[in-house]
Amino acid sequence: MTDRAAPEVLISQEEIAERVEALAQVIAPRIDNDTVAVCLLTGGLWFAADLTRALWRAGRDVRFDALWLASYHDERKSSGRCEVRADLQRPLIGRRALVVDDVLDTGLSLGEAARLVKDAGASEVLTAVFARKPWDKPRIEPDFVAWEAPARYLVGYGLDDEGKSRGLPYIGAMD
Numbered sequence: 001m002t003d004r005a006a007p008e009v010l011i012s013q014e015e016i017a018e019r020v021e022a023l024a025q026v027i028a029p030r031i032d033n034d035t036v037a038v039c040l041l042t043g044g045l046w047f048a049a050d051l052t053r054a055l056w057r058a059g060r061d062v063r064f065d066a067l068w069l070a071s072y073h074d075e076r077k078s079s080g081r082c083e084v085r086a087d088l089q090r091p092l093i094g095r096r097a098l099v100v101d102d103v104l105d106t107g108l109s110l111g112e113a114a115r116l117v118k119d120a121g122a123s124e125v126l127t128a129v130f131a132r133k134p135w136d137k138p139r140i141e142p143d144f145v146a147w148e149a150p151a152r153y154l155v156g157y158g159l160d161d162e163g164k165s166r167g168l169p170y171i172g173a174m175d
């Protein structure tokens with residue numbers, strides 16, 4: 001196994017948990033139990049798992065679905081294209097959707113997901129990201145943001161370095 005330099009911790013495991021809990025309190029009044037949480041795979045999995053459980057504590061037992069999109073592959077810069085690797089599994093017609101992802105950078109992935117969800121017939125599309133990076137003109141402004149991140153290459157809490165480090169319980173910077 002090759003040892004790499006540990007990432008610089010930007011937000012701790014404890015602070016992530018606090019922010020997810022606080023965000024669920026803000027989101028809960030805007031959704032109902034018929035809302036479908038749409039997790040963007042792969043990176044959104046960790047935040048979506050925590051957020052849906054925090055929403056349950058806030059009184060909302062949402063439905064769950066996932067959409068697998070890929071844009072960065074193993075690069076640190078967006079390819080500018082968003083590939084749909086797997087589509088939604090459940091009917092969305094007439095239901096409110098809450099699209100959940102780990103990070104908003106250029107906004108290409110979240111914007112594309114919101115469009116796909118709307119095209120699938122959702123009555124309303126809300127979007128939530130854990131981290132928002134300071135991109136000049138993102139393609140979409142998320143409805144809910146847990147943490148304003150710096151313009152650095154983030155890893156942990158779903159964010160990967162060529163597939164590694166998604167399981168770090170904190171978010172760190174690699175650059």
Ligand SMILES: O=P(O)(O)OC[C@H]1O[C@H](OP(=O)(O)OP(=O)(O)O)[C@H](O)[C@@H]1O
Nearest residue numbers: 041042043070071072105106107108109
């Ligand atoms: O706002 P953007 O510039 O589109 O960047 C954000 C997207 O980048 C990452 O996905 P990636 O394509 O790396 O796939 P992954 O979910 O498998 O990590 C991340 O999970 C977001 O979906």
Ligand SMILES: Nc1nc2[nH]cnc2c(=O)[nH]1
Nearest residue numbers: 105152153154159160161
């Ligand atoms: N791992 C990772 N993926 C991203 N996709 C968009 N921005 C980032 C980032 O900072 N880190």
